[in-house]
Amino acid sequence: MQIPTVPPPVILPRELSRFTQLAYNLHWTWSAPARDCFALVCPALWAATGNPVDLLQQVPPERWRALAGNVKFLRAYGRALAALDTHLSAPRTSGYEARGPVAYFCMEYGWHECLPVMSGGLGVLAGDHTKTASDIGLPFVGVGMLYRNGFFIQRLAPDGRQMNIFPRHDFGRWPVRPVAGKKGRELIVRVELPLRVVLAKVWVAQVGRVPVLLLDTDVPQNMPGDRAITSQLYCRGREVRLCQERLIGIGGVRALRALGIAPSAWHLNEGHCVFLQIERLRELRKRGVKFDEARRRIAANTVFTTHTPVPAGNEQFDPKLVEDYFAADCRALGIQFKQLLELSRERPRTGPVNLTALALRVSSWTNGVSKLNAKVEKDMWRHFWTGSRRRKEADAPCASNGTRLLTSTATNGPGSDRIQAVTNGVHVDTWLGPELAALFDDCLGPDWKLSLCDAAFWRAAMAKIPDKALWAAHAKQKARLVEFCRERIAAMRARHSAPPQDVLDAAVALLCPNALTIGFARRFAPYKRADLLFSDPKRLQRIVSRAGRPVQFVFAGKAHHEDGGGQELVRRVFQWCERPEFRGRIVLLEEYDIAVARQLVQGVDVWLNNPQRPLEASGTSGQKAGINGAPNCSVLDGWWPEAYDGANGWDIGAGREFADPKRQARHDAASLYGLLERDIVPRFYKSRAAWIATMKASIATVLPQFNSERMLRDYVEQGYAPAAGRV
Numbered sequence: 001m002q003i004p005t006v007p008p009p010v011i012l013p014r015e016l017s018r019f020t021q022l023a024y025n026l027h028w029t030w031s032a033p034a035r036d037c038f039a040l041v042c043p044a045l046w047a048a049t050g051n052p053v054d055l056l057q058q059v060p061p062e063r064w065r066a067l068a069g070n071v072k073f074l075r076a077y078g079r080a081l082a083a084l085d086t087h088l089s090a091p092r093t094s095g096y097e098a099r100g101p102v103a104y105f106c107m108e109y110g111w112h113e114c115l116p117v118m119s120g121g122l123g124v125l126a127g128d129h130t131k132t133a134s135d136i137g138l139p140f141v142g143v144g145m146l147y148r149n150g151f152f153i154q155r156l157a158p159d160g161r162q163m164n165i166f167p168r169h170d171f172g173r174w175p176v177r178p179v180a181g182k183k184g185r186e187l188i189v190r191v192e193l194p195l196r197v198v199l200a201k202v203w204v205a206q207v208g209r210v211p212v213l214l215l216d217t218d219v220p221q222n223m224p225g226d227r228a229i230t231s232q233l234y235c236r237g238r239e240v241r242l243c244q245e246r247l248i249g250i251g252g253v254r255a256l257r258a259l260g261i262a263p264s265a266w267h268l269n270e271g272h273c274v275f276l277q278i279e280r281l282r283e284l285r286k287r288g289v290k291f292d293e294a295r296r297r298i299a300a301n302t303v304f305t306t307h308t309p310v311p312a313g314n315e316q317f318d319p320k321l322v323e324d325y326f327a328a329d330c331r332a333l334g335i336q337f338k339q340l341l342e343l344s345r346e347r348p349r350t351g352p353v354n355l356t357a358l359a360l361r362v363s364s365w366t367n368g369v370s371k372l373n374a375k376v377e378k379d380m381w382r383h384f385w386t387g388s389r390r391r392k393e394a395d396a397p398c399a400s401n402g403t404r405l406l407t408s409t410a411t412n413g414p415g416s417d418r419i420q421a422v423t424n425g426v427h428v429d430t431w432l433g434p435e436l437a438a439l440f441d442d443c444l445g446p447d448w449k450l451s452l453c454d455a456a457f458w459r460a461a462m463a464k465i466p467d468k469a470l471w472a473a474h475a476k477q478k479a480r481l482v483e484f485c486r487e488r489i490a491a492m493r494a495r496h497s498a499p500p501q502d503v504l505d506a507a508v509a510l511l512c513p514n515a516l517t518i519g520f521a522r523r524f525a526p527y528k529r530a531d532l533l534f535s536d537p538k539r540l541q542r543i544v545s546r547a548g549r550p551v552q553f554v555f556a557g558k559a560h561h562e563d564g565g566g567q568e569l570v571r572r573v574f575q576w577c578e579r580p581e582f583r584g585r586i587v588l589l590e591e592y593d594i595a596v597a598r599q600l601v602q603g604v605d606v607w608l609n610n611p612q613r614p615l616e617a618s619g620t621s622g623q624k625a626g627i628n629g630a631p632n633c634s635v636l637d638g639w640w641p642e643a644y645d646g647a648n649g650w651d652i653g654a655g656r657e658f659a660d661p662k663r664q665a666r667h668d669a670a671s672l673y674g675l676l677e678r679d680i681v682p683r684f685y686k687s688r689a690a691w692i693a694t695m696k697a698s699i700a701t702v703l704p705q706f707n708s709e710r711m712l713r714d715y716v717e718q719g720y721a722p723a724a725g726r727v
């Protein structure tokens with residue numbers, strides 16, 4: 001689907017006019033020929049920014065004219081265009097037959113670091129979901145927001161304090177374009193707020209064949225307060241947050257309608273965007289459909305994904321605030337506010353507005369993002385269908401002691417079939433390292449991408465890849481990670497005014513390209529327990545510094561800018577890294593974003609994950625590492641219980657559970673040290689063949705099962721197609 005846009009100014013010679021399309025279609029983020037072409041335009045600028053729109057805006061006309069006559073460049077340009085055209089016209093294999101597209105609503109998207117409109121896993125998942133929709137030709141349109149100040153950039157002070165920087169972004173430099181409405185002018189949608197109307201400009205990010213509409217209230221016609229509605233992702237102010245959620249829901253539907261798009265199914269990716277259903281109700285009521293019938297119809301073709309058992313993902317509001325904002329809508333719907341309130345409450349006649357509760361009631365199919373997560377969510381919401389108040393833990397669905405949530409899931413009461421599982425997966429073309437991708441091309445033939453979900457194919461494939469070649473490809477990816485860490489840490493130390501020798505040490509000597517390298521990168525939310533590794537510093541010191549068998553760790557992660565506990569974790573991990581016994585062997589990189597994630601998951605030897613079970617809904621970073629041949633060493637939480645088979649990685653804690661989180665942490669830490677000492681380190685250093693067998697077991701089991709094509713086909717079969725068929 002192609003959305004009309006306001007064209008950018010023309011600066012290119014006619015022979016290169018399609019370069020604009022290459023630069024603005026995010027297909028380049030998963031297509032090597034386009035990136036190779038960009039690198040030839042201006043190697044230094046491309047290396048510095050990694051954003052093709054910068055090339056368009058900063059490379060002078062005489063350079064473009066020279067390129068138009070440069071044979072090497074023209075060949076690369078031709079290859080890039082051919083790859084794009086092949087993608088855009090590739091056979092559609094989604095099997096989705098309904099008339100209109102699937103409309104997908106999400107607060108954040110992570111396609112590439114040059115378009116920072118995400119905070120973490122949910123965004124990357126949405127980015128991978130849209131890329132995959134384009135790959136398999138699913139008719140699909142996304143809706144999201146464009147944030148003027150984005151999500152904060154993390155810098156660390158010399159004492160490890162996290163500093164949160166909110167840059168002011170210039171959307172003109174991003175690979176997004178304003179959507180053209182009537183007469184070619186910028187498309188604007190209007191959303192009513194109490195006593196005023198707010199306008200939102202509609203932009204589009206073109207993701208291969210999939211457009212994603214992005215709303216932006218920072219337009220001169222709005223009052224200053226309203227211009228700031230789309231300033232920050234996940235701002236904490238309750239009222240602004242409610243405005244954002246009204247905007248994406250109601251404004252999103254209006255943007256689709258303005259473009260003549262009639263979706264056949266709707267996907268609420270997390271409850272934040274649930275108000276789109278209010279707009280759809282209003283449309284039906286206006287056409288004279290009775291309220292109950294309208295509610296049945298909008299639910300019938302709506303799919304809802306709930307992502308996390310922690311409170312941040314299950315947003316709540318004071319009913320009074322919601323009444324201020326939705327009283328007029330209720331009048332238009334011909335209902336009392338009380339009725340909307342009852343639809344939005346977890347329990348009858350009491351408690352706050354809960355967006356997850358509302359989403360459950362206005363959709364017909366709901367899923368969690370791993371089998372374990374679906375089970376936990378089912379238990380969390382059991383009372384919701386039974387009305388039962390018997391079970392105490394059900395009264396506190398977000399209990400901080402996650403263990404109890406898990407151990408109480410043995411039952412299958414009414415409603416227990418209401419939350420299905422679609423386990424997350426990752427976009428292979430985005431996350432597989434270039435050296436490994438080239439190796440697959442060589443050993444498996446170029447069509448391996450047609451067999452992504454075929455487990456037998458991947459088992460057989462491993463026999464076709466010579467051990468030596470796999471090791472060599474991995475070594476290159478790892479060398480790039482070490483180089484990347486050196487640059488980042490040297491730059492940080494220079495900024496900290498460290499002694500020149502320290503900066504130099506970081507730049508040339510930090511980490512060892514041959515040592516066993518373990519990665520840990522995630523949001524520093526307390527339940528992810530980033531400091532578990534440091535539970536017994538003496539034992540850790542022995543592990544990292546044994547002669548002939550060195551071990552090193554690379555950490556990265558941001559704590560939410562309002563999360564004091566998480567920021568304290570960042571500070572503590574930083575300070576451990578600075579201790580003499582760990583300095584240079586354990587590092588913490590600033591600003592965990594897609595660029596950092598890419599280097600880490602492609603370069604490490606082992607991926608470490610030790611959350612407090614069962615609070616990790618799925619986790620996808622371990623999947624990214626797993627397809628690159630880095631086995632997971634993880635607590636059996638999220639996706640890992642579905643993948644772990646004893647040969648493709650390690651399970652921390654052996655599934656044992658304790659009610660007391662402190663005791664659990666002691667148990668898990670001891671288990672982690674034991675695994676490192678007895679198995680991981682010896683296997684890595686004693687037997688290359690045994691290690692490569694583990695790498696291959698990881699690729700062969702993780703790739704076919706936990707890629708985003710498998711995930712999206714599950715959504716089509718279980719969610720989208722049945723939903724579209726219900727109306």
Ligand SMILES: *Cc1c(COP(=O)(O)O)cnc(C)c1O
Nearest residue numbers: 120121522593594597619620621
């Ligand atoms: C993949 C990814 C995540 C998700 O990581 P999990 O901790 O495994 O959920 C978060 N942030 C970035 C930048 C990622 O690339």
